[in-house]
Amino acid sequence: MSTEQSAVFEVLRTGPLALLQDGGRAGHAHLGVTASGAADRGSFVAANRLVGNQVGAAALETVFGGLDLRVLRTALVAVTGAPAIVTVTRPACDPFGLPAHPVAPLAGTGPSTGAVLAAGAVLAAEAGRTAVFTHPTDRSFVVFAGDTLHLGPPERGLRNYVAVRGGFAAAPTLGSRSTDVLSGLGPPPLAAGALFATARDTAAAHAPGSWPSADFVRPATRIPPAAETMRLSLLRGPRDDRFGEAGWRALLDAAWTTGSASNRIGVRLESSIAVAPLFAATGELPSEGMVAGAVQVPPNGQPVVFLRDHPVTGGYPVIGVLTEASIDRAAQLRPGDPVRFVDRTE
Amino acid sequence: MGESAILVELPDATTTLTLYRRLLAEPPPSVVDLVPAERTVLVVSHPGSRAAAERWLLEATAADAPGADPNGIPAAGGSAVTIPVRYDGPDLADVATLLGITADEVVAAHTGAVWSAAFIGFAPGFAYLRAADGRLDVPRRATPRAAVPPGAVALAAGYCGIYPRESPGGWHLIGTTDAVLWDAERADPALVAPGTEVGFRRVD
Incomplete structure (x- = not known):
């Protein structure tokens, strides 16, 4: 959140859910605080890389797109995660594709033959005043004051990451700007009217561990085409x-379907097959520590895959744990998506 | 447990807390979280650092490791708190009935015991407190409440707990405290951490 003077973005509209997320607040689990942070780490890190940020700079995490941002200052942005189209609407353009200043609509310019624009795909140039650019995910691009950035619904997958050079500014809680939906720690969900300034979490050039800048990265999290099963x-x-x-065989053999009650805490899977405990092992398990990726099997035999806002301890037995890359993939499951487990035990 | 964690199983709550304190003394950079629970300690490493965390864990738990002598272990994380309680909980009479004693005897047992935080779970700052004498062991309520107020002091499943904020809950409510169990802005956000010794004092 920010004041009018320093703000770079104003939120005009959100889809079903838009949150601020960063690398999370690991290190507090013994106090009952889960690590939280971006649900699809690979896509989140890629977004920061595209704009030259530190790995853990705060970005926006959206569910089913639907985000509209008004741009108040020039910024370098990138969108990663589920394949989606980003549309930038620019109210007034000069022949070189740069915004006119001031950005107020030019009065009385009359019909135009349409501007020639230097970058991006032009969908429409309406009366020389409004240009619409489209950008795919996994590329960085510049937006200017007066632009409106619209993130459309992903064609498949669930979550997108919107990064800005410098990172989104917000007051940290326990060292993190992530919203933990389980405990309510961190900033509130994005709402229309919220203003965001940028932080200074840019990657230092030539610092140890720094990465080369990139204007395109390969999608970090592979999301299968619609109707193909997520493994x-x-x-x-x-x-x-x-x-x-x-x-164990029942878990691996069943064709699972992603349940609609899934969220950042966990993905609920459903099947006509149940993973039944052994008769001798039906007694209660004492509560024990949980991790992201844990596949917990409650008494109904329908597994829950924990994501980043999982409870720190739990009492249902964990039959297996996803690999780090598969945790990112699980975070892209939308209700109804088919899922199978693949045994990668060494 | 997955690519980034190791779950250590222990015979009981006492050895669990002992190991947790020993590990807490010197965690290496490869370890991001140490999570004690009833009979386990979860060691969470950075992704890709599990092997280093495993080596450290083996060294730290070796019989001849520094701190293997229980007498060499720092006492209770060094912390103790006393929490003032108004014994006005709606389930105080039910607890007395379940235990076959009077409400005053429940209060006397609660204030007379030394409680120790075995672990934190359920919500930030919600400590599972256990008393050595185990006199106030009652089951969960048959019907959980949709909303338990913050500061509610409750009993269930052999533990005492204090709700840090309003939440649903199935424990028996015996009293209320004004102590702030959780404040994320405080230097120590949780009033009670694993190993903290807790005493209760009656106020009106």
Whole structure:
């Protein structure tokens, strides 16, 4: 959040949910605080790389797109994650594609033959005043004061990351600007009218661990085409012994469907098959520490895959844990998407 | 446990807390979180650093490691707090009935015991407190409440807990405290951390 003077973006509209997320607040789990942070780490890190930020600079995380931002100052931005189209509407352009200053609509310019624009795809040039550019995900581009940035609904997958050079500014809680939907820590969800300034989380040139800048990166998280099954790699245990070989096989053999009650805490999977505990192992398990990617099996036999806002401890047995890359993929599942588990135990 | 964590199993709550304190003394940079629970300590490493965390864990838990002698372990994380409680909870009479004692005896047992935070879970700052004498062991309520007010002091499943903020809850409510259990802006956000010794004092 920010004041009028320093703001770079004003939120005009959000889709179902838009949150600020960064690398999270690991290190507080013993106090009951989960690490939180970007649900799809690979896509989040790629967004920051595209705008030359530090790995953990705060970005926007959206669900099902639908985000409209008014641009108040020139900024370098990038959108990653689920494949989607970003549309930038520019109210007034000069022949070289740069914004006219001031950006108020030019009065009485009359019909024009349409501006020649230097960059981006022009969808429409309406009376010489409004140009519409489209940008795919995984590329950086510049927006100017007066532009409106619209993130459309992803063609597949669920979450997008909008990064700006410098990172989004917000007051940190326990060292992080992430919103934890389980405990409510961190900034509130984005709402129309919210103003955002940029922070100074740019990557220092030539610093140890710095990365070369890039204006395009390969998609970090592979999201399969619609109707193709998302395969999640699973490492067995620690509580697979409570389900025996039959339970483990049931988990791997079942065709799972992503449930609609899924969120940043966990993805609920559904099937006509249940992963049943062994008769001898139905007793209650004492609460134990949980991790992102843990596949917990409650008594109904329908697994829950924990994402970044998972509870720090839990009492249902964890039959297996996803690989880090598969946690990112699970964060892109939308309700109804088909899922299968693949055994990657060494 | 996955690519980035190791779950250490222990025989009971006491050895769990002992190991947690020993590990807490000197965690290496590869370790990001140490999470004690009822009979486990979860060691979470940075992605890609699990092997380093595992080596450290093996060294730290070796019989001859510094701190393996229980007498060499720092006492209770060095912290103790006393929490003032008004014993006005709606379930105080039910707890007394369940235990076959009077409400005053419940209060006397609660204030007379030394409680120790076994672990934190459920919500930021919600400590699972256990008393050595185990006299106030009652089950969860048959019907959970949709909203338990912040500061509610409650009993269930062998533990005492204090709700840091309003939340749903199935524990028996025996009293209320004005102590602030959780404040993210405080230097120590949680009033009670794993290993903290807690005493209760009756106020009106």
